[in-house]
Amino acid sequence: MIRTGQQYLDSIRDGRRIWMNGERVKDVTTHPMFRPIVSIRARMYDMQHEAAFRDRLVYTDDKGDESPLALQLPHTQEDWKAKRIATDTVLDEVGGIVTRVGDETIGEMWSLYDGQDILNEVNPQFAENIRHHVHKAMYADPFHVSANTDPKGDRSKRPQDQDPDMLLHVVRETDAGIIVRGAKYETAAAYANQAFTKPTIANWGDAELSDYAVGFICDFSSPNLKFICRTGFAGRAPIEDYPLSNRYDEVEALVIFDDVLIPWENVLFYRHTKAATFIRATLHRYSAFAFVQRNQKLADMMIGAALFNVRQTGLDRQQAVQEKLATLACYREGINAHLTASIAMAEESPGGLLMPNQSLLMAGRVLACSRLHEMMHLTRELCGGQICVTPDVATFRDPETAPWMEKFYSINETWQAEDRRKLLAYARDMLNSDYAGHRLTFQLFAQAPPFAHLAAVYRNFDWNGALEFVQRSAGLSEGVLQQGKGGNK
Template sequence: MIRTGAEYRDSIRGTRDIYIDGEKVSDVTAHPSFRPIVDIRARIYDMQHEAAFRDVMTCEENGERNAVGNKLPRTQQDWWDKRRATDTVLNEVSGVVTRVGDETVGEMWSLYDGQDVLAEIDPAFARNIETHIHKVLREDPFHVSANTDPKGDRSKAPQDQDPDMLLHVVKETDAGIVVRGAKYETAAAYANQAFTKPTIANWGNAALSDYAVGFICDLNSPGLKFICRSGFAGKAPADYPLATRFDEVDTLVIFDNVLIPWENVLFYRHTKAATFIRATLHRYSAFAFVQRNLKVADMMIGAALFNARQTGLDKQQAVQEKLAELACYREMINAHLTAAITLAEPSPSGLLMPNQSLLYTGRYLACSQLHQMMHIARELCGGQICVTPNAATFEHPETKAFLEKYYSINDTWVADDRRRLLAFARDLLNSDYAGHRLTFQLFAQSPPFNHLAAVYRNFDWDGPLAFVKESAGLSDRVNGGAAGTPADSAVRQYFSGRDADDAARRAAE
């Protein structure tokens, strides 16, 4: 059943060993570095119960109300519902949050598609993944992802250095496996559980490797230690309106001989399963991730256009061209998301995947062009985003009059609104938080080279080969492949279906 914000807060209070800025955190829900983002996650839970959001945020499954984000996608409408629910959340909190669960549960659906791979080594593993997917739907936990290990010296195999550089199994017991090592996990310190799996690394060439392990980790388990990076939330809210509300704290989670019950083990000593999950990990989750890029694009457009309109520069053709570039970037993301749903594909387990070629192409374009779009937005906002004094200086009795004079533009744009907009733009584009988010976007769903690898694996090259074979008159000895890419085939099927509908309607008339 859907949880409340209070139930969520209660679930993460307790005996966790959490450290940040050289101090041990006694209550993660109250600490200033964590409280803003915990409050947002609690707000999302509470939205599910409120009449204004209930029908958007939840769905009925077997007579119970469950979160739309956790629902297994089986139809196009499921994906439209998920997209609408995410937009509703981002609009309600007035910003972008990425690691809140809906973008991570999809990684488990990828493993659900690989149940035959899991069953090769132990049918219980296939049953475990199905059990956990439905458990997430029923219990509505805050579910995050654990991927990246410290890795150590990458020129060496993990067996040739400190073995803890990659998470690994140290022993088996009747109760489960015992693991050691460490993982970087965004939001782990204030989440409930993590889908923990191998990183993109050489965990060994043996068919049965202790590094090839995947499991669900209860983040209240004994033996876990959470060592967090410094947060951005402690800054002055008036000067950093995004950093102080939306910082999602990254954590080095230490696994010090942590017991993972057998029912939580999804694969173990199975390099084929590890390879499969790495190759298909973002089959579903990339959609929610790219959707956040769309909202970031909206924020850049809004900040840049407000700044241009304040001084009348939006009338200049050069400014309009730069605004149009931002609009093209935004609509490129929108088009890929929309087409990925419209041309969705069945998965091996009977779920409905966003069109893989279009989704991964959209992700690559959204991430690879983000830094360029941020620079265009900086240009349109002007140099004042890096030279404007802070809010306290605007209020100081000896400087207030001067700043009101020089920052007021007209009766519509007075100094306080001008300062607020510049602070927003600075935090979005120029601050430590802005730099962190840019880096996060580049690596949160794997590094850029892997984005292109996913495109390469999912684009059907047969269509262009077949077309050129025919156009160039190549002999049958040349294997041109099948006619059309998956997207092409889906387009033809979609429009042929519409033609049939049109024909039926005309006949009826």
């Protein structure tokens, strides 16, 4: 089934318990701080039915069944190229960047699909459950997100040595399923249908079994869930002044699990710390691709804003400006190269899927995230100081002040005050606003902190190739080579 936007909207009007700014949200689809992003997600569903987009967003299998192309299991390079086109198609149509909308979060399920052998060590039913839920995600088309980070508490202590609810855990088993308690921070949870909920990085010690080592599909219509949301950016100021904040804010929530029943058919692994550790190590094997692809789109946004700003006054003729633009282009193309190469050099996964080349993809993620703040500052330089001193739209439209705004913000016949104001507002919201700071932090930590990004590169890089070359080039003994390779285990 390919859902419509209306079907999606109806599905999240389920009486869920949502709070924002100390008030209960009665309808997440109409609340002013949720409505913009909810409308974008509904638009994405409707795009799948429209002739202009259908061939880029919908997949038809050998049986004639249709499903979202972004949610299909990847088996070939062509599958990945099509997924990349699908993501760009959506971002181009909605006019901005939205991240936690399904194509990125579904990849975590594929990582679990690769771990079926490990799940079988715990309980063969768990592997059957993951196959069922991967199929359900493809053909029922739910809005599927990700639940990862717990409040954690005092991280120098084991969770058992403090308030045990600081990490989500199982409190008891029943015939119907497991009962879980704790909390998770989740982007988009308040307006999604379900989440793959899994353990954060935990200190298992030498324990083989732990009530904290649990992963499951959480249905957000569960009556014992509470969604405590941060204040949204939408509606704080006119959309003309903050065009990105008012349209693309993806609201996070602290989701409280107050003794929530998880049916056994939704449990993907439980108690076995080996399974939990495997999932943590391979979690972003696929999802990093869609995540990094957003950085490429953000680079395009920065380049466009900077280039318009310097060309409207002729500054692009200066060598120093051209060098800064070229630096932005190198950042953008560096991301593009890693994404492209990771598919060109794709590898078969343990579960028989095709995964992006892990060393190239994880190195690309480090590049995209670690240099983003530098590129944002470079774009500020190219846009100039007026992005932080330009008055708001009301000043441009007030009869008393409008003539002055027209005089001092018009440059030539092409660049009149209104276009100039729009560009400066766009750049300000992308680079300087509360939303801009939030997005920068989100890109840095959304999948993992920087040290974990580098750890993923360390785990996936082919160290043996460099060792073998130096062993031959320097005439080292075979024993030295084997000892060196042993350090990679």
